[in-house]
Amino acid sequence: MVCIARRTRIPVEKIPSARARKRRTVPKDQLALALGGKVDHVFGYSFILTNLAVTTDERLAEVEWWYRHRTDIEALNKDAKHGAALRHMPSKYHAINSVWAWGALLACAFSAWLQELTGIDHGNGRGRRTLARLCRELINVPARVLRSAGATVLRLPPGEQLLAVVLPRLQQLPGPG
Template identity: 55%
Template sequence: MGPPSTWTAPTSRCTGQEGRDRLQLQGRPAGRPHVATWAEAGVVTAADLLAGDEDPRPGAGSLIERSVATLNAAGVTARPKVRGDVGYFAKDIAQAAVEAGCDFSLGVTRNPAVWRAAAAIPDDAWRKAERMKGAQVAVCDYAPAGWPPATMTVVRRVKVHATDISADPRARRRRTIPKAQLTLALDGLVGHVYAYSFIATNLDVSTPAKTVAVEAWHRMRTDIEDRIRDAKHGAALRHLPSGSRAANTVWMWGALLAVNLSAWLQELAGLDDGDGRGRNHLGTLRHRLITVPARLVRHARQVTLRLPPRQQLLAQSWPGSPATHLDLTTRPIGHVPAHGDQRTRRHPGNRHAHPPKHPHHPSPITDA
C-alpha cells in the first residue's frame, strides 16, 4: 500500500428506533455515523455514532488521534495526511492533525475574504486540473486566522455555461459562483462563468505541479462515501435497531467490521491493488465470491473445484496451490468426463461407475 491518507468522515444519517437523542429524518429517527478511514486500504480506523443533529467537528480531533494510533499499531511509518470537506473547516481540527503528526487538507467555507483572494489570482497562474474536464487550479493569498503556520489555500475553478445554471435559487451550484458573475449569467450578458472551491492545506504547493497534485488528491476524499454506502446497503447500517445509542453503536461497528473484512479479503486475494479502484462492493463480493455454488471433485490424487460458468472472481482470487494440488476449473457442474476416462464414466455393467460412499473418502460435495 502507499502512504496512508487518513481519513475523513462524512456523517451519513441512518434511520433507527425512537430515542431521546434522535433527529427526525423524513418522519423517522436518525443516527449519524462519524467515520474515519485509511483511504488506500479502505479500512475504517475510528468511528463514533452521533445523534442526527449533532455537530461532528468537536469529535474530529479524537477521530484523528485514534486513527493515527491504529496506523502506528499496524506498523505504518509514513506521515499520515488528513483530508475532509468543508464541514470540517475549523482551526481546532487542523491543529489536532498537526499535533497528531499529520498533514491536512480541509475544505474552506466560502467567505468574503476568500472570494477577494480568488479574484486577485492572475490569469497566467491557473493550471489545468487532473482528471476533471474544464477545471483549473491555482494558489491564492488567503490564510485562515488562527490556523497552523504555513497554511495555504488552493483554489479550483470550473467553467460553467450560463445555460447550465439552474433557475432555482436553492441550487447548490449557484452558491459556488461569485454573485456578480452569477447576475451577469442569469441576465444573459455572459456565455459562461466559473464555479469555485477552496482547500486549506499545509502540504507542499510551492510549484504549479505540486498544487495540481494536491488538489487532485484532495478531490478523491469522496472515496469514503463509497465505504459508507457499502456499509449501509451491504452490511445493514442503513437501519439502526434500537432507541439505545449503546446498542446502535454495537450495530454500527458490526457493519463497519464487515466493510473492513471485505477490504482485507480483497487485498489478500489480489482483487484490489491497494488504491481502492478495483474493490468490489459487499453485495457484489457476496454474490460473486462468497456464495458461489461449486463442487469439489477428487480425481487422480488431485482436488478440483468446479465452478459454474462465468464465475471468474473466485478463480481470479484463488489461482491454486501446488502444495495441496488444488486446481480450479470453470467447467459446468455435472460435466461429463472425456471419452477416454473409463473410471468415472457411466457404462453398462460397470459396477463402480459411482464409487461407494466411505467415511474416509467422501463423495464429491457441493460447497456454497
C-alpha cells in the same frame, strides 16, 4: 474560490460501461464519434471547486489528491451504509445497534483487505468492488464440495468466477508464524 479542471484522455477500447460515472464526464458528441468508430480516443472532464489556497503547482497537486481521496472515504461510508446494512439498525437499544455498526464497518474493512491481498482492485485501492458486489460475485456463489480419492475439490458453476481467482491467491499467502 478556485476551479480545478482535469482533462483525461480515454482510448476508445477503455471507454467505461454506460452506468460508470467516468463515462458521464465525456461530452455526448465525442462519445458518439468514438462509438461510431470515427475517433480513437475521447477526453473526459472533471472539476473541483475549492476555497483552499492553490498558489503553486505542488499545492495544486496536493489539493487535487486530497479531494480525490476524500471521495474514496465517502465511497467507503456509502458502502457501509448500503452494502453492510448500516442503515438498518435492528433494535431500539443502543448497545445492540453499536454492535451492529461495528459489524458493518468490520465487513467493509474485511472486503477491502481481501481485495487488496488478492490484487483484484488494481493494487491502489481504485477499482475496488462494493461489498454488495463482492458478496454477489464471491460469497454467494453456488458450488459443490466433493471428496474423491482423499482429495477435496470445489466444483464451481460454469463461466468466469471471482472465487476461482481469489482462492488460489489466498492459498499462496504465507501462513502465520
